[in-house]
Amino acid sequence: MANTARMISTARRAAVVAAAGAAAVAMAGIGTGAANAAPEQNLPENCAQYSQDGGTTWGGTNVLTWSSDRPVPGGEIKHGSFKVKNTCEAPAVLQIYAGNWSISNGGSATVRGNAGSTQGTKKDLVGTPGLLVVQTNRLSKDTPVQVDLFVGIPSSETKQNFTIDPKWSVALEEVAGTPGDGGNGGGGNGGGSGSLDTGSLGSVFGSLGGKSAAKPVVTNLNASALHSAN
Structure with a gap:
């Protein structure tokens, strides 16, 4: 015993x-900083690094600068232009959103984004927060991608003196694959779960619920608001 x-x-x-x-x-x-989430979950915020000088120096969102140009009806302005890279081991797709956006005085606006070779289409800034504007293919560690973000006003708009705040936001959504495998900044949906057809991810920015509590790791880029031309 x-x-x-x-x-x-x-x-x-x-x-x-x-x-x-x-x-x-x-x-x-x-x-x-292994920072592995799980496929279709977002990587930690510190996995994304930004460069305003073509990739010479990298940092957080504080390195970004924004245009104060005023869009006019029928046109658009380039609001921001910078590079982003995934510094973590897990491969991911970069997703660009218009987050908790707002437009004052009943005005209207459009947004568009290019990321790498993905040329985004113009989208009306309507509906729920979290409008998915553009996303890349899989990005492996330290693969930089060029991002250009545009804000416009529909040609039919007659209102004046309104403010457009797109609240540009980004997420790195992990995708299946071996960490460090071949990535690129090309076009396509890259295997991410955000849909460019449905065009929104309200569970991240609103209260619609999501797949899990880990999903809403999204970074507000702290972009300046824009004012329409008189």
Whole structure:
């Protein structure tokens, strides 16, 4: 009986040690910036780095600058132009949104985005927050992609003196694949779950609910609001 008790006690201690070891490994992965989410979940905010000088220096959203040009009916202005890269091991697609956007005084506006070789289409700034504007193919670690963001006003608009705040936002959605596998900044949907056909992701910016609590890791780029031409 004594031998049996000792065997049970030893087995329990081994199980506790194994569990503690697994927990330590998991915590180490978080602490070292392994930053693996899961396919169709968004990577941590610090995985995205930005450059305003063509890729010479990189930093957070504070390095970005924005145009104060005024759009006119029937035209659009380039609101922002910069590079983005995924600095984490997990491959991901870059998604650009008009987040919690707003337009004052009953005005109207359009948004458009280019990311790498993906030439986005013009979208009316209507509906719920979280309008998906453009997304790239898979980006592997440290693969930079050029982003250009545009704001316009429909030619039919007759109102004047209104403010357009697109609240440009980005997310890196992890996609299936081996970390570090061949990525590019090309066009297409890249395997991400955000839909360019439905054109919105209200669960990130609103209260519609999502696949999991991990999904809404989205970065507001802190873009300046624009004023329509008189």
